[in-house]
Amino acid sequence: MDEFREPDAADSAPENGDTSRSGSARQEGHTSEFDVSRRDFIGGTGATIVAANAMPLGAQEAAPSSGNDLAETEVPRSRIAITVNGARHQVDVEDRWTLNELLRDHLELTGSKLGCNRGECGACTVLVDGEPVYSCSTLAVWADGRSILTVEGLGEGGAISRLQQAFIEHNAPQCGFCTSGQLMSATALLERNANPTANEVREALAGNLCRCSNYNAIVEAVLAATETGGA
Amino acid sequence: MKAFVNENPGSIDEAVMLAQAALREGRSVSFAGGGTDLLQLVKERVPNRPGSGVPDVLVNLKRVAGIDQVTRNDQGGLTIGGLTSLTDLGANPQLRDRYAVLAEAADSVATRQIRNAGTLAGNVCQRPWCWYYRNGFDCYKAGGNQCFSIAGENQLHAIFGGGPSFIVHPSDLAPALVALDARFRVAGPGGDRSLSSNDFFVLPNEDVAHENVLGDDELLVSAVIPEPSGEIRSHFYKIMDRETWTHAVVSAAVVLEMDGEICRTARIVLGGVAPIPWRVPAAERLLADQRVTPELADSVGIASIEGARPLAKNAYKVPLTRRVVERAVLAAAARA
Numbered sequence: 001m002d003e004f005r006e007p008d009a010a011d012s013a014p015e016n017g018d019t020s021r022s023g024s025a026r027q028e029g030h031t032s033e034f035d036v037s038r039r040d041f042i043g044g045t046g047a048t049i050v051a052a053n054a055m056p057l058g059a060q061e062a063a064p065s066s067g068n069d070l071a072e073t074e075v076p077r078s079r080i081a082i083t084v085n086g087a088r089h090q091v092d093v094e095d096r097w098t099l100n101e102l103l104r105d106h107l108e109l110t111g112s113k114l115g116c117n118r119g120e121c122g123a124c125t126v127l128v129d130g131e132p133v134y135s136c137s138t139l140a141v142w143a144d145g146r147s148i149l150t151v152e153g154l155g156e157g158g159a160i161s162r163l164q165q166a167f168i169e170h171n172a173p174q175c176g177f178c179t180s181g182q183l184m185s186a187t188a189l190l191e192r193n194a195n196p197t198a199n200e201v202r203e204a205l206a207g208n209l210c211r212c213s214n215y216n217a218i219v220e221a222v223l224a225a226t227e228t229g230g231a
Numbered sequence: 232m233k234a235f236v237n238e239n240p241g242s243i244d245e246a247v248m249l250a251q252a253a254l255r256e257g258r259s260v261s262f263a264g265g266g267t268d269l270l271q272l273v274k275e276r277v278p279n280r281p282g283s284g285v286p287d288v289l290v291n292l293k294r295v296a297g298i299d300q301v302t303r304n305d306q307g308g309l310t311i312g313g314l315t316s317l318t319d320l321g322a323n324p325q326l327r328d329r330y331a332v333l334a335e336a337a338d339s340v341a342t343r344q345i346r347n348a349g350t351l352a353g354n355v356c357q358r359p360w361c362w363y364y365r366n367g368f369d370c371y372k373a374g375g376n377q378c379f380s381i382a383g384e385n386q387l388h389a390i391f392g393g394g395p396s397f398i399v400h401p402s403d404l405a406p407a408l409v410a411l412d413a414r415f416r417v418a419g420p421g422g423d424r425s426l427s428s429n430d431f432f433v434l435p436n437e438d439v440a441h442e443n444v445l446g447d448d449e450l451l452v453s454a455v456i457p458e459p460s461g462e463i464r465s466h467f468y469k470i471m472d473r474e475t476w477t478h479a480v481v482s483a484a485v486v487l488e489m490d491g492e493i494c495r496t497a498r499i500v501l502g503g504v505a506p507i508p509w510r511v512p513a514a515e516r517l518l519a520d521q522r523v524t525p526e527l528a529d530s531v532g533i534a535s536i537e538g539a540r541p542l543a544k545n546a547y548k549v550p551l552t553r554r555v556v557e558r559a560v561l562a563a564a565a566r567a
Binding site for chain 1: 232233234235236237239263265266267268270271274275289291293318341342343344345347348475476
């Protein structure tokens with residue numbers, strides 16, 4: 001699953017390892033204020049998020065305001081309730097946020113990718129109430145009351161799903177950028193049709209482009225994850 | 232993305248009132264069904280309603296109850312809610328059984344992801360996909376006073392009904408609905424009105440900025456398909472520049488009312504070739520009270536291209552249209 005994770009560690013490493021900055025007398029008095037990771041800082045200033053389950057937003061209250069309060073108050077916002085990978089969230093969103101923005105930038109679920117941002121490539125595919133949609137092309141506020149499944153929610157008890165295992169065994173990902181979208185479309189297909197033909201797999205995945213053009217291996221992997229194993 | 236307000240009306244009346252209120256305050260409005268296409272226009276700052284700019288207010292119709300289903304109506308026909316998803320239309324057994332042309336048209340749209348979000352009304356009312364309109368050119372469709380395709384890249388543009396704009400109507404459902412002689416229910420400030428799908432679309436020489444009669448505060452609520460007087464055989468045939476995931480280069484929706492093996496009346500409506508779903512009455516008439524043979528279908532194809540006026544780079548659409556019509560008529564007639 002490592003290929004689906006953003007390099008959080010790499011984000012905070014420069015701060016921790018930068019001895020010249022931590023040794024600066026000028027900043028010593030402000031250590032508590034500056035001792036936050038870049039991710040937490042951006043998360044805290046970008047939005048006020050109220051999450052029902054525990055979210056790592058401890059820095060939120062301490063973070064300084066972004067300095068453009070007028071602009072922020074003018075952007076219309078709404079409170080929504082959504083379930084993501086089984087966890088319920090109450091979230092304040094800007095009306096203009098796409099579902100992809102909410103998931104990636106504010107709930108820290110970076111498994112669904114942002115490719116074209118115009119409903120063409122499929123890298124952002126997530127399941128809404130079990131059906132695949134382009135999360136870049138629907139609004140977070142329209143997902144109010146809906147149940148979302150992202151690639152982070154596949155598999156159970158820390159184990160990857162049968163489909164994900166098949167992707168590994170059949171080398172379905174090359175660069176891997178489209179993989180989470182392919183997995184979500186294929187997961188929905190296998191839910192509605194446990195034994196699709198190769199053509200049905202191709203049809204179901206037509207909205208997920210692979211710039212490495214590894215389509216044959218992707219179809220093989222999905223067929224291997226069917227009940228009959230593609231036989 | 233530009234900041235806008237999202238409104239969630241619970242009824243059609245409330246949706247219309249919200250749109251009116253925004254317009255009175257000088258704010259631009261768009262109704263949102265699935266929203267897939269609308270959000271691309273907003274992101275790219277392409278004016279959705281010509282002359283009113285990028286919307287300040289989106290009126291989300293997904294909370295309006297009772298407009299996302301296919302139901303049998305009192306007259307024996309079907310009423311299809313405007314918010315019915317394209318996936319649901321494609322899978323609907325009543326449609327597949329009696330009005331295959333519409334289910335096939337819905338199945339042919341884009342991708343599973345878009346069919347899950349996309350709706351009947353949104354597909355019918357989507358703005359053109361002309362690359363000039365979509366890429367920031369100040370053309371007729373964006374509120375300007377020029378069509379850049381005339382002297383430009385017009386490979387995908389109109390061979391019928393063009394001028395002064397030469398866009399083609401992008402909807403796959405629209406030709407199928409016109410071929411089924413559907414009526415559209417439209418809601419607006421003056422209440423509801425019902426009109427023939429044939430009268431819903433407007434040519435550029437009548438209204439160059441819009442593709443249909445809807446005002447800024449009006450929306451398409453449902454399509455009503457009449458009960459056929461006899462057996463119906465129908466087919467939707469779509470040619471794309473690849474096998475899937477794009478608009479029609481040429482499409483044909485064919486509906487034949489049959490009496491045994493004799494076709495009593497036919498309706499043939501083309502997509503991808505004109506600024507509106509394009510009926511071909513001369514071709515339809517050839518089928519009246521005839522047995523459908525390969526020879527007749529060939530003649531019908533020839534009749535369907537009467538009056539075609541290609542631009543510099545789209546003459547290929549003329550023979551393509553002829554063969555699409557021929558094949559679609561034969562496929563419809565071959566339905567058991």
